[in-house]
Amino acid sequence: MPARLDHTIMHSTDSTASARFLTHLLGAPDPEPFGPFVAVPVEGGLTIDYADFIVQPDQIVMQHLAFLVSEEEFDGIYARVRESDLPYWSDPGHQGPQRLNHRSGGRGLYVDDPDGHAIEFLTVSEGPGS
Template identity: 65%
Template structure:
């Protein structure tokens, strides 16, 4: 298959606040603007496009975004999470509060963005069990 993900749209209560939350953790510059979106470009050419939701914040459906990062990038991201006093978890359902995990031959951490979207940072792709 030759299909590649180009972009995904994430609904938010404030597109630039949500995009800045992500770029801030990643240590990247300010998000861009493209039409009604605040855009966060990623290293593989994919963009995360944040859109202001046309529904109430309470009706925004949570999404899960997982980012594969290097060990050095993880160190930087994790230090920014701690510096900001953000709650974080070692598990996807808020298990292991204020811990990182060491699953799949790497490290991982989960944090919620301002709208409750689950953001995961991992240093190694998931190992598929045969």
């Protein structure tokens, strides 16, 4: 049986603000404190645990999270991105400002969270075996 990812830790300057940023975009319930972390539960039992105590703010290294969502979920996320006046891009290099991508026949966009982590939302998986 292949391993299943249980949780990942995202370094942040303000774990509550970063977790709320993600739950707002996802249209999910408010994040919950879990020990020293602020946890965002997602599909399959995975949690994204935000931590603001592990590294200093100048040591945060940008990470990338990609969320595969349904067309309906994407519509909601896209609406919340626009309502929040967030900059978004069609690619991870920020070359397509305020545009969606349509790779593999789906839709996708990238936003940066408060600490500069790249958050991607896509409707068609582009990974190996998809």
